[in-house]
Every structure is written in C-alpha cells, then in structure tokens.
Amino acid sequence: MKVYLIKASAGSSYSEYKAETGGPPQNIFSTAAATPRGVEIEMTDETIGMKTDFRSGADVVAVFMSTPDALRAYEIADRFREKGKTVVLGGLHTMFCPDEAQVHADALLLGEAEGVWEALLADVTAGTLRPRYKRTTPADLSRLRPYPTDIIPPSRYNWTWSVAVGRGCSNKCGFCLVHKFFDTCRFRPVDQVVEEVSRLKKLGVEWVELHADNLTVNRKYALELFRALAPLKMKLYGETTILIARDEELLEAAANAGVKALLFGIETPSGAALAGQGKAFVRPEKVRDYIAVVKKYGIEVWGDFLVGFDEHDVSIFRETLNFIRTIRATRTFEHLVIPFPGSETFKALEREGRIITRDWSKYDGAHVVYQPLSMTKEELEEGVWWLWKKSQGKFGALIYSLFSKEAWRG
Ligand code: SF4
Known part of the structure; x- marks a missing residue:
C-alpha cells in the first residue's frame, strides 16, 4: 500500500505565519510517524511551496487542513476523488467541521491520528472503510515514533x-x-x-x-x-x-x-x-x-x-x-x-x-x-x-x- 499525506495551504498569511514560527507541520508528520511499517509514504507540504502531485500512484490520499486552508484542501480532495482515489481528510478544521468535510472525503480522521490511522488503513485493505475515525482516549505520547526525516x-x-x-x-x-x-x-x-x-x-x-x-x-x-x-x-x-x-x-x-x-x-x-x-x-x-x-x-x-x-x-x-x-x-x-x-x-x-x-x-x-x-x-x-x-x-x-x-x- 502507498499513502500520500498532504498539508494543504491556500498560501494565506496564517499559513505563512505558522510556517515561520514552527518547523514541519505536526499533522502530516505525526501521521507519517504513525503509519505502519511496510506502507510506502509520499508527502507534500504546500506551506513550503511544494506542489501536490495529482498523478500520484497512492492508494490513499490524506489531506490535512487548518481553517484558512479548508477550501484548498477540499479542492485537492475533490480532484483525487474524481480520479477514484480513497480520500481522507484530517486536521483541525476537519475536527470541528466534520459534516462539511465529509462531503469531500471517503473518511475523516478526527483528532489525534495515532491508533486510528492504522485502523483506517487496515479497513481500506479489508474493504470496510468507515466514514469517521476518532480516538476515544488520549494518545500515549511514550509510543510516538520520531517524525521521518527522509521523505521531506x-x-x-x-x-x-x-x-x-x-x-x-x-x-x-x-x-x-x-x-x-x-x-x-x-x-x-x-x-x-x-x-x-x-x-x-x-x-x-x-x-x-x-x-x-x-x-x-x-x-x-x-x-x-x-x-x-x-x-x-x-x-x-x-x-x-x-x-x-x-x-x-x-x-x-x-x-x-x-x-x-x-x-x-x-x-x-x-x-x-x-x-x-x-x-x-x-x-x-x-x-x-x-x-x-x-x-x-x-x-x-x-x-x-x-x-x-x-x-x-x-x-x-x-x-x-x-x-x-x-x-x-x-x-x-x-x-x-x-x-x-x-x-x-x-x-x-x-x-x-x-x-x-x-x-x-x-x-x-x-x-x-x-x-x-x-x-x-x-x-x-x-x-x-x-x-x-x-x-x-x-x-x-x-x-x-x-x-x-x-x-x-x-
Ligand atoms: S489555552 Fe491556548 S492560548 Fe491559552 S495558554 Fe493554552 S495554548 Fe496558549
């Protein structure tokens, strides 16, 4: 299996501010870190000017968004769905506007990714994907893996x-x-x-x-x-x-x-x-x-x-x-x-x-x-x-x- 993790950016002032005051975006990197070994990962961070590859061969495309980037994320999601990809939406805006996001995605990743992201991918493989995935307990931070440094x-x-x-x-x-x-x-x-x-x-x-x-x-x-x-x-x-x-x-x-x-x-x-x-x-x-x-x-x-x-x-x-x-x-x-x-x-x-x-x-x-x-x-x-x-x-x-x-x- 191959997954494509995308941090959407509308190029807004807020995104640039976040990029300026922080390092790599938490959402795509923590999800990459939680991805089961053996699953191939492709990543794009639009906040640093990377271009989303709409010809990606990934099986699952997961797009993460903050509120100012939501419309851009929906545009990306819609284009990948037109191509028949399984599309997942995550990030802060997804968490707080799930009904709106659901229209653009096959599944939503709500809240912390660890534990549920792995379950979501297993369900894709089994053909039993559900519309929403959300942890019921806080993630145990002692089980986090480092953010990968070999993709971006x-x-x-x-x-x-x-x-x-x-x-x-x-x-x-x-x-x-x-x-x-x-x-x-x-x-x-x-x-x-x-x-x-x-x-x-x-x-x-x-x-x-x-x-x-x-x-x-x-x-x-x-x-x-x-x-x-x-x-x-x-x-x-x-x-x-x-x-x-x-x-x-x-x-x-x-x-x-x-x-x-x-x-x-x-x-x-x-x-x-x-x-x-x-x-x-x-x-x-x-x-x-x-x-x-x-x-x-x-x-x-x-x-x-x-x-x-x-x-x-x-x-x-x-x-x-x-x-x-x-x-x-x-x-x-x-x-x-x-x-x-x-x-x-x-x-x-x-x-x-x-x-x-x-x-x-x-x-x-x-x-x-x-x-x-x-x-x-x-x-x-x-x-x-x-x-x-x-x-x-x-x-x-x-x-x-x-x-x-x-x-x-x-
Ligand atoms: S609630 Fe938010 S704004 Fe207030 S101290 Fe905590 S992180 Fe800062």
Missing part, C-alpha cells in the same frame, strides 16, 4: 525541525482550539526527546522546535527536559506563557539547554479583553518587566498580539502600538482575532449572529470575518493596517511582510 528532508525547512514534546494545555483561552482538540495535557518521556534531538543534531539540523502547546506548563517535566538537553548544545525554541518569567530557575535551565527564543501569546494590553478570553493570567502591567527577565537569560521574546476583541474600540490600535514599543519584545506578530470554528469565540459570535462570512480562506488573521462589537468592520480593518505599518517601522515586524502579501490585495 530538514533542508526543506532551512534545517529547522520539530520534535514532539507535548500536547494540550491546562488553560482554556476562549479563542484557542488547543484545549478543544486535546482532552488532556501530556508530555513525552524526556529520554525519547533527548534521543531524537541528538539524532537530529547528527543529521545537521540547526534549530529544533520543542513542540508543545505550552512547553513549561508542567514545571517538573520542563526542568528535567531542559537539564537533560543541555549537554547536546542545540539551538532550541518553543512556545509557552509569559509566566515563565516568574521562575528564574526554570529560565536558567532553559537558557543552559540552548533555548534561544520563546513565543508568548501576550495578546493585548487590554486587561478586560484578556479577562474576557479567560487569559487574565497575562497581566499587561507586568509584561515589560517579565520580558526583561527572559531576555536577561539570552532568550529572544516573540510576542503574539490580537486585535478585535469585543472590549477593543478604536483606541486599541494606538494603545497596542504604544504597548509594543514599551515592552521591548524581540519580535512581534499582530493579527486580527481569528474565530476558528470550534472555539468558544466562534460559538459566541455565531450565537449573536455576528459571523459575516464562512469563506474560510478569509479566516487568516488578515481579514475581518465577524461584526466587531465596539467599532465598525471598516475601523477594525483600517486600524489593524495602521498598526502593521507602524509596528513594522519600529520593530521590523516579520508578520507585517507576510500579511502584506495577502491583505494589501484584498
């Missing part, structure tokens, strides 16, 4: 690679899907992560993303992991919360391990908006000092920002710009709020009849897709562009150039 090699990701470290988050921020997708917060055994990073170093990988939705949420684990990684002297980065700044022992261990950058969701200078999203643990008045502490350990701070919450009126753009200029993050990424289907934010907007469009390609952080509460749609659009323009001058904000490709057009 690390050179395609500028020698940056991703190692699965953890899944899930104990927080429940309203706009976020992590706690909806993963029932529990789990981590992989430290020795397995260390072994994989060591192997990647021998392969010539320069940067390793310690991939976890919240890398340091389990302090004991994070400390153990950082200490075990230190002898390898690799360049590492990951994503956690700004609260790490309150724990200098952990920060020192991270720095000694080789952590060079951490991505934090700082989101907004509006305490009311943070509280509205269940993220009041980010205290705007503390962020500047926290960032200074992190940078003291030689760790770059990448800050993620969102505009367009209900608590935001037209004053938020200047307020955010002033805040960004004050806190001295190394890089900042500013987006519009994306109400991903499945999130509490989407549910609330839908209840209130404020979703303007279900053209998923617009759910990319560069288009307004809902009626804002405290300003007009036009004010939100113009405001975010003003913010991008201003923040780029001061900080060379990477995301500005990424977004500009898409949004200046629209």
